[in-house]
Amino acid sequence: MKKILLLTLLLSISIEGFSQSGTFGVRGGYNISNLDFDVLPNTVNKHRNSFYIGFFADYILSSSVSIVPELQFSAEGANDEKLHLDYIQAPIFFKFRLSPRIKLGIAPQAGWKVHKLNDGVKDLAFSGVGGLEYKINEVLFIDARYTYGITNIFHDDLGIEARNTNIQIGVGYQF
Numbered sequence: 001m002k003k004i005l006l007l008t009l010l011l012s013i014s015i016e017g018f019s020q021s022g023t024f025g026v027r028g029g030y031n032i033s034n035l036d037f038d039v040l041p042n043t044v045n046k047h048r049n050s051f052y053i054g055f056f057a058d059y060i061l062s063s064s065v066s067i068v069p070e071l072q073f074s075a076e077g078a079n080d081e082k083l084h085l086d087y088i089q090a091p092i093f094f095k096f097r098l099s100p101r102i103k104l105g106i107a108p109q110a111g112w113k114v115h116k117l118n119d120g121v122k123d124l125a126f127s128g129v130g131g132l133e134y135k136i137n138e139v140l141f142i143d144a145r146y147t148y149g150i151t152n153i154f155h156d157d158l159g160i161e162a163r164n165t166n167i168q169i170g171v172g173y174q175f
Contacts, residue, residue: 029170
C-alpha cells in the first residue's frame, strides 16, 4: 500500500510540474494526399483532397525546444474509393523555435487505419513528418506539414508496395 501511495504521489508531482510548462490546443485543416507506388499500377493514381482534425499538448523543454505529442484524425490515401485510407495518427513532434513567431518541427508518426477492414492494407503505418508553423498571435497559428510513409501500407503477400504521402495546410488554436 505504501508503494502505491508513493508511486501516485511521484506521478502527480511530475504531471503537475510538466503541465505548468506547456499548453494544449486543437488544429485542423486541408489534406492533399496520395500513394507513392514503387511500380505504378494499371489504375490512375490521383491525389485525394480531404481534411484532418486533432488535439495537441506543447511541452516546453527549453527556450528554443519543445515536444508536442498529438492525436489526430486524417483522411488520406488516393482518390480511388478503394484507396481511401482514414487514420488515427499519433505524431510526436520536436519543435525548434527559429524566431518568436516561427517554429520548425520533425516527428515520427504512427497511424492506425480506421473505417475499412480486410482490404489488403495494413492496419498500422509509420511515417516521418516535417512542418513549419507561424504564430499569428498568442493563441492562433497556421502551419504546413509534409508526411512521407516509412513502411509499405499493403500486406506483403499482395506483392504491391506503396507509401502514404500527405501535405497538410491548416490552422491551430492554443488554450
